Amino acid sequence: MIYGLCLILFLVGFYGIVVKRNLIKIIMGLIIMEYAVHLFIVLVSYQRGGIVPILQEGQSISEFVQLAVDPLPQVLVLTAIIINFGITALVVAIAIRLYEKYGTFDINEIRRLRG
């Protein structure tokens, strides 16, 4: 059920990309989509009453395997956040260049491709 909220957030970002004409709003939609995916991957690894995935002394292996949180999705999201930061910086740089070349953020007016 709570995964559906991630889907709704993803669709909000998708709406921003498909419908909006302003480049800045498209970039914001892209960022919202990225964070919906991050939230989904973190929620996959959530476990009620989970413990830190470090094996303590005097802890049985089977109990540890049952209770410990999977750390792999969290590390994956940590890397994905940094990569998405780089993607966002690149997209913003391209948008700034387009604004300097055409003087507008409206993608309907950025029609002509010139070298």
Add this chain to the structure above:
Amino acid sequence: MKPDQGMSLIVKTVTCWINSFIFLFGIYVMLFGHITPGGGFPGGVIIACSFILITLAAGKEFALKLFSLDDASVVDSFSIFLFLFIGFLGLILGNYFLQNFMAAGEPFRLPSAGTIVLNNVAIGLKVGAAIFAMFMYLSLFRLDEGEETE
């Protein structure tokens, strides 16, 4: 801080008061990343944010006098070599790359994680310098009459 650059007097005064605390908080997050939530990347982002706050409040000339783009480039390149150096030091003194060669220390104190603190500091310097340089490159350079200025 010249009076005719940047934003109004209120913004500049509040920036003077707050900015050192933001910088200190970034250093805290960077140094205590192994025992509290945080680490090299968030600490570097907070330090870069303090410099970006200076840029927004006092103008880019003042910020570039404090920390120029050449300095940012030097720190950016130097700190990743610092990380590599710590990693290869583990290879030389120990057995494998990034091995912990320092004493473990007692838990919940600052020297309790060996080389993780040094790696966090290197990553924090790299991220802070890179984000500051990225912000300045995005805000500084313009196309004038079809010729690129970079």
